[in-house]
Amino acid sequence: MAESIPDLFSQDQAFKSGRHIFTVSEVTQEVKALLEGAFGSVWVEGEVSNCRPSGSGHVYFSLKDPGAVLSAVIFNRAARDIKFKLEDGLKVICFGKIDVYAPRGQYQLIIDKIEPKGIGGLQLALEQLKAKLEKEGFFAPEHKKPIPYLPARIGVVTSLTGAAIKDILKVLDRRFKDVHIIINPVKVQGEGAGEEIALAIDEFNCLNQGLSEKEKVEVLIVGRGGGSIEDLWAFNEEIVARSIYASRIPVISAVGHERDVTIADLVADLRAATPSVAAELVIPRQEDLRQRLEELTASLKQDFQDAVKVLQDRSFDLAHRLKIAAQHLWEINSNRLDANAKKLSLVNPAAKLELYKTKLADLARQIFVRMQHLVSLKDAGFKGLIENLSSLNPLNILSRGYSVTFQLPEGKIVKDARSVSPGELIRTKVYQGEIISKVTEVS
Amino acid sequence: MAEIKFEEALKKLEKIVEDLENGDLSLDEALKKYQEGIELSRTCSAKLDSAKKKIDVLVKNKKGEFEFKPLDQAKTEE
Numbered sequence: 001m002a003e004s005i006p007d008l009f010s011q012d013q014a015f016k017s018g019r020h021i022f023t024v025s026e027v028t029q030e031v032k033a034l035l036e037g038a039f040g041s042v043w044v045e046g047e048v049s050n051c052r053p054s055g056s057g058h059v060y061f062s063l064k065d066p067g068a069v070l071s072a073v074i075f076n077r078a079a080r081d082i083k084f085k086l087e088d089g090l091k092v093i094c095f096g097k098i099d100v101y102a103p104r105g106q107y108q109l110i111i112d113k114i115e116p117k118g119i120g121g122l123q124l125a126l127e128q129l130k131a132k133l134e135k136e137g138f139f140a141p142e143h144k145k146p147i148p149y150l151p152a153r154i155g156v157v158t159s160l161t162g163a164a165i166k167d168i169l170k171v172l173d174r175r176f177k178d179v180h181i182i183i184n185p186v187k188v189q190g191e192g193a194g195e196e197i198a199l200a201i202d203e204f205n206c207l208n209q210g211l212s213e214k215e216k217v218e219v220l221i222v223g224r225g226g227g228s229i230e231d232l233w234a235f236n237e238e239i240v241a242r243s244i245y246a247s248r249i250p251v252i253s254a255v256g257h258e259r260d261v262t263i264a265d266l267v268a269d270l271r272a273a274t275p276s277v278a279a280e281l282v283i284p285r286q287e288d289l290r291q292r293l294e295e296l297t298a299s300l301k302q303d304f305q306d307a308v309k310v311l312q313d314r315s316f317d318l319a320h321r322l323k324i325a326a327q328h329l330w331e332i333n334s335n336r337l338d339a340n341a342k343k344l345s346l347v348n349p350a351a352k353l354e355l356y357k358t359k360l361a362d363l364a365r366q367i368f369v370r371m372q373h374l375v376s377l378k379d380a381g382f383k384g385l386i387e388n389l390s391s392l393n394p395l396n397i398l399s400r401g402y403s404v405t406f407q408l409p410e411g412k413i414v415k416d417a418r419s420v421s422p423g424e425l426i427r428t429k430v431y432q433g434e435i436i437s438k439v440t441e442v443s
Numbered sequence: 444m445a446e447i448k449f450e451e452a453l454k455k456l457e458k459i460v461e462d463l464e465n466g467d468l469s470l471d472e473a474l475k476k477y478q479e480g481i482e483l484s485r486t487c488s489a490k491l492d493s494a495k496k497k498i499d500v501l502v503k504n505k506k507g508e509f510e511f512k513p514l515d516q517a518k519t520e521e
Contacts, residue, residue, distance in 0.1 A: 150450030
């Protein structure tokens, strides 16, 4: 280019002296040399319009502002480095060379680097992808799968040499040991990292299809340690987002530090601030488990005791009721038995016999008593009679001065004076002796 | 019982405790559950004490099948 400038001057002098006629190529060559020489590399600010990516990977568009339009091209090698999507209306700052394209007689800006104005390119790319995936429902809460409690198999997608795996293994040392960690090693930054991460997630899902229910990988931790936004970039790539979204195994993202939120974090079923946190989320602390186990065992014992107590109380209650019921029945029956026995004894001939016997004995005794009574009565009467008799004894009367007179010779007691006649002999008995007399007069 | 996973055993134990809490069990059932529970509790406890972590790396062999390789081995091969 340096030699074309004096060349141009000589042509210019030739033109002044005597009308030099350029060919189209010549004049274009002159323009090209002039333009490219004057500008070299430049920064240009403008708005993207009429953007047309081509099949070859080159991107053609126009840069414009209110007063002018400038054709621009990004050749495929430069285009690959652009993280964001070039869209019409986007305000950009470009760095490149002014070029004259002779076959079309056009000048254009060949862009080496392009950045969105006011916001970093990566940041813009992130926003653009975020908006797109959001539209597709990638971040929808209803799509999030639950993270299993105490997963026995944990898949890890990260670099074998990075900080993430070291952190995860360190956490494991302090925690529950009955886990199987399976690492699917990937590149976590640089060219092709996104593809590797996506593939590793797909591989875990593929692996699970061949495993029995008990052997399946239950959760995936996908992540890496901290770094710049460029270092973490793979986790902002669409291919990774799509793999996480498609994964049937729940995914915990663990990218960088607390403040770094990547697309992977948004799509994942759970976002852990760091890889250590991710491990802590799925691997419980040994002592927490021990405590839980102790609590469970204690309640097991208590509940069993309670259950037995309930049954015991119930059986005691039943036994008590049974006893009462039996007693009641016994009483009823034994009363009835007594009554029947009584009734029966009433009709028992033996009993009757006995009864009659006693009655008989009774009667006999009564008879005896009465007899005795009678006898004693008679006895008394006899005595009285005797006494009476003795009182009637004429001798007794005689003793009191009375006398008995017998008619002679018959000896009949004279009770009526007229039974005797004068001249008859009578015998008068007195207390002491007898007197024979002759009746002289009867009155 | 020997090969039961810790979390499976813990879950079973939780279920048994729940069953016992809900009551309405015959003595036989309660006793069976209790025995099973104690057994599970012992299993869990043993696993807590004896469990060893296992860390493998997922690799694909020449046939394209997945294989697990212990981490240490995988690292030395790298």
